[in-house]
Amino acid sequence: MTDCNALKSAILRGKRAEVKTIVSAAIEAKEDVNMLIDQGMIPAMSEIGEKFSKGEAFVPELLIAARAMQTGLGLLEPLIAASGRQKKGKVAIGTVSGDLHDIGKNLVSIMLKGADYDVIDLGVNCDLAKFDAAVAQGAQIVACSSLLTTTMPFMKEVADHYRGTDVKVIIGGAPVTQEYCDQIGADGYSSDANSAVKLVDSLLAC
Amino acid sequence: MNPSLATVKPILRPWAGKMTARERFLRQMNFQSFDRSFNMEFGYWDENYTEWKMFRENGIRTEEEANCFLAFDRIECVRGNVWIHPAFPRNETKKDGHCYCTDGNGVLCEILENGGSTIPRFLEPSVKTPEDWKRVKEERFRRDDPARIPDIEALKREFPDDRDYPLGVDAGSMIGKVRDMLTVEGLAYAMYDYPDMVEDMVETCCVLVEDFLDRVLPYFQFDYASSWEDICFKNGPLVTLDFFKNIVVPRYQRIRRKLNDAKVGLWWVDCDGDVRPLLPYFLKGGINCLFPYEVMGCTHPRTLLEEYPGELRIMGGFDKIHLAGGREAIRKYMESLIPCVERGGYIPFCDHRCPPNVPEDDYLYYLNIKQEIFGLKE
Numbered sequence: 001m002t003d004c005n006a007l008k009s010a011i012l013r014g015k016r017a018e019v020k021t022i023v024s025a026a027i028e029a030k031e032d033v034n035m036l037i038d039q040g041m042i043p044a045m046s047e048i049g050e051k052f053s054k055g056e057a058f059v060p061e062l063l064i065a066a067r068a069m070q071t072g073l074g075l076l077e078p079l080i081a082a083s084g085r086q087k088k089g090k091v092a093i094g095t096v097s098g099d100l101h102d103i104g105k106n107l108v109s110i111m112l113k114g115a116d117y118d119v120i121d122l123g124v125n126c127d128l129a130k131f132d133a134a135v136a137q138g139a140q141i142v143a144c145s146s147l148l149t150t151t152m153p154f155m156k157e158v159a160d161h162y163r164g165t166d167v168k169v170i171i172g173g174a175p176v177t178q179e180y181c182d183q184i185g186a187d188g189y190s191s192d193a194n195s196a197v198k199l200v201d202s203l204l205a206c
Numbered sequence: 207m208n209p210s211l212a213t214v215k216p217i218l219r220p221w222a223g224k225m226t227a228r229e230r231f232l233r234q235m236n237f238q239s240f241d242r243s244f245n246m247e248f249g250y251w252d253e254n255y256t257e258w259k260m261f262r263e264n265g266i267r268t269e270e271e272a273n274c275f276l277a278f279d280r281i282e283c284v285r286g287n288v289w290i291h292p293a294f295p296r297n298e299t300k301k302d303g304h305c306y307c308t309d310g311n312g313v314l315c316e317i318l319e320n321g322g323s324t325i326p327r328f329l330e331p332s333v334k335t336p337e338d339w340k341r342v343k344e345e346r347f348r349r350d351d352p353a354r355i356p357d358i359e360a361l362k363r364e365f366p367d368d369r370d371y372p373l374g375v376d377a378g379s380m381i382g383k384v385r386d387m388l389t390v391e392g393l394a395y396a397m398y399d400y401p402d403m404v405e406d407m408v409e410t411c412c413v414l415v416e417d418f419l420d421r422v423l424p425y426f427q428f429d430y431a432s433s434w435e436d437i438c439f440k441n442g443p444l445v446t447l448d449f450f451k452n453i454v455v456p457r458y459q460r461i462r463r464k465l466n467d468a469k470v471g472l473w474w475v476d477c478d479g480d481v482r483p484l485l486p487y488f489l490k491g492g493i494n495c496l497f498p499y500e501v502m503g504c505t506h507p508r509t510l511l512e513e514y515p516g517e518l519r520i521m522g523g524f525d526k527i528h529l530a531g532g533r534e535a536i537r538k539y540m541e542s543l544i545p546c547v548e549r550g551g552y553i554p555f556c557d558h559r560c561p562p563n564v565p566e567d568d569y570l571y572y573l574n575i576k577q578e579i580f581g582l583k584e
Contacts, residue, residue: 014398055483058442060394060449067395100316100327103390103439124327125318148324149530150251150563174440174479174503175527192441 002026007040007072012048014064016071023072033079037116041069045114049194059107062193066110087118089204092134093143094122096154101147104173107193108143115197128161135167141200144186146173156184168203172196211274217260218573220277221245222582226370227279232429235472235495235519237550243580245279247272247555248498248522253562260566276573280371283432284361286418287354288378288411290346290387294332308332311387312342328389334396336403347410349417356418358425365426372429375422377465377473378415380408380457381445382435390444397449405453412457416464423468430472431465433493438479440503450487458491465492474521478558480504489517498522500557508546519551526556529572530564536572540579547580554580 002022010018026036048065051057073080091112095105102124112119120134131142142162146152152175159169168187171180181189188203190196223230224241233240249269255261266275273280293310298317300306305319312332318324333339348354365373384407385393396404437444445454465473474495475488480503481496488494499507499522507523523546528539546552554576560569 052441055442058446058483059390059439059444060397060446063391063394064398098318098324100318100324102327103444104441106391107441124316149526149561151324 002029002031002036002040004035004039004043007036008044008047011041011044011065011068011072014061014068016068019068019072020075023075027075027079033076033083034085036072036076037080037085041072042114042116045069045111049111049114049197053192053194059103062107062110066114069114088116089141089200090118090120090137090139091141091143091200092120092122092131092137092139093145094126094130094134095124095145095147096151096158097125097127098154099146099148099151100124101145101173104147104193105143105145108145108172108190108196111193111197112200115201117197117200128158131158131161135162140166141168141170141203143196143200144169144171146171146176149175152176152180155180155186159184159186170196170199170203208270211271214266214271214274215264216275216277217264218275218277220279221577224582227281228370228372228429230279231281231372231553232472234553235430235521235551237516240550242582243547243576244281244553245277245577245581246281246553247276247278247560248557249559251559251561254560254566257562258566258569260570281374282365282371283374284356284365284376284422284426284428286356286376286378286415286422287351288376288414288418289383290342291348291351291353292346294346311383313387313389331387331389331392333387334392336400339403339407343406343410347414349413354414354417356421358422361422362425367427373426374430374432375426375428375470376415376418377431377433377461378411378418379434380411380415380454381450382437382477383411384408385437385444393444397446404449408453408457412460415461419461419464419468423464423470428468428470430474430495431461431470432497433473433475435475435477436479438477438481438484438503440479442480442483447483447487450484455487455491458488458493462492472519474519478503482510485510485514485518489514495519495521495551498555498557501525502527502557506542507552508542511546511549511552515549516551520546521553522555522557523552524554524556524572526558526561526564529556529560529569533568533571536568537575540572540575544579 007022052062093109109119109121122130144155144158155171162169170188171186172190178189188199190199230240231244234244255267266272294312298307305317307315307317309315313328314330315326315328317326333342473493474497475493476497478500499520507520528535543554
């Protein structure tokens with residue numbers, strides 16, 4: 001029986017080789033893929049996310065944990081597909097038009113994947129057509145990132161565009177605040193990558 | 207001074223004062239009494255030079271010209287060749303409707319076709335392994351590169367001993383430029399995968415700065431030292447605290463010893479984002495000023511000045527969000543800075559380059575309010 005705590009610990013320490021050994025052994029033993037994900041991988045990303053939110057861990061710790069988890073998920077991919085496991089939801093994420101900053105956007109994307117969401121990462125400089133294309137693929141949430149005070153107003157265009165539809169718009173980025181979110185009528189704001197996961201959970205009522 | 211400045215006709219009068227700019231700067235930043243606040247700004251986005259009528263119609267195209275045009279106090283810095291040399295050649299390409307370039311650090315970037323003031327999207331570094339670094343170091347980080355030797359005579363002519371304005375010295379970057387070269391993700395992984403390589407990169411930055419300081423410090427009495435890191439973002443540092451404490455801080459301390467020997471007390475670092483987790487380590491390393499302290503993602507400058515009284519100095523800290531928020535917001539925020547200026551060790555100005563979403567009339571109002579509150583009281 002796989003020690004899910006050992007898997008979690010290896011992910012938190014960014015130890016890809018350990019993750020590979022544990023997951024490979026679990027596959028060999030035909031263990032339940034959901035157990036590895038739900039009791040080892042997601043709790044690891046959840047814990048590093050909490051530490052990140054509290055300022056007890058920073059970007060490097062988050063990135064190496066995500067990389068280690070990805071190593072494990074890569075090995076599990078064929079089994080996940082065969083198991084019929086469903087993702088918690090689908091989120092489209094992108095940095096808004098005129099803005100090429102992507103650190104924050106990438107971190108949110110990593111944390112959402114780590115929380116078992118299907119993420120369509122649209123990259124940077126995203127116009128409405130890109131978001132619409134993702135919505136056409138089933139995205140329930142559109143997550144917009146901006147680092148510039150001059151590109152923030154595009155978030156209002158996105159919020160206006162999806163108002164009255166089933167699509168929820170969430171926003172984040174250095175100059176963005178809850179006050180700004182309320183002002184433009186977006187469905188939610190998060191101050192960091194971990195809070196973004198909680199926000200998406202609440203909007204999709206997971 | 208740049209000869210092109212002779213043609214600039216200022217639209218504002220210099221603030222009245224009873225001290226030279228150099229005296230004022232040193233006294234204000236060292237918690238001593240001063241006649242009125244040092245009057246400076248950090249510059250503007252490129253778009254401001256074309257969108258603001260006052261700049262456009264008066265032919266103002268550079269920060270240096272703008273500083274003269276708006277009659278700010280003069281402040282200068284001697285820059286060193288303390289990073290990559292020669293830089294990687296810049297190559298631009300287009301593919302699938304996107305524009306790409308290789309920057310001076312050898313990083314493949316995505317850029318906007320129509321320009322714009324966003325930073326590029328950093329995609330692929332050319333240094334990923336110790337072998338890459340060994341090659342690049344040998345080719346582009348040579349300590350004996352003649353281009354690293356400053357022309358002391360020319361600098362002495364440009365910045366004479368009897369100058370009445372503050373003059374700074376470049377103290378380089380110990381980790382920010384390394385981050386530029388490796389990318390954010392690349393640095394995060396390299397700290398775990400190749401710690402010796404990253405430490406050698408930091409050490410290389412340090413010796414290049416030490417070499418430069420050894421060459422210039424004997425010839426000038428500098429008033430401050432200037433570093434650039436940009437190693438934080440809105441949720442804190444882009445490096446681990448252990449790495450910063452154990453690898454970066456000792457190098458700062460080496461630089462600090464040289465600055466102390468040359469009686470340079472003030473050392474600022476340009477580091478945007480939430481610097482709070484790194485601040486104790488900056489101070490431990492000898493860096494004692496944040497410039498141009500950015501509020502969004504961190505906190506009001508007063509909070510930090512109260513947390514590190516008499517130790518930390520701040521320059522900047524006027525939140526650009528409030529600068530774009532209309533006149534009432536501008537006045538209110540300026541008034542919130544009064545305790546900081548009164549305490550000393552603080553010079554107010556916009557917390558980064560002023561963006562073009564600030565109407566120029568409001569910007570002039572901001573400058574006027576700043577003078578009203580922090581100018582000479584007759």
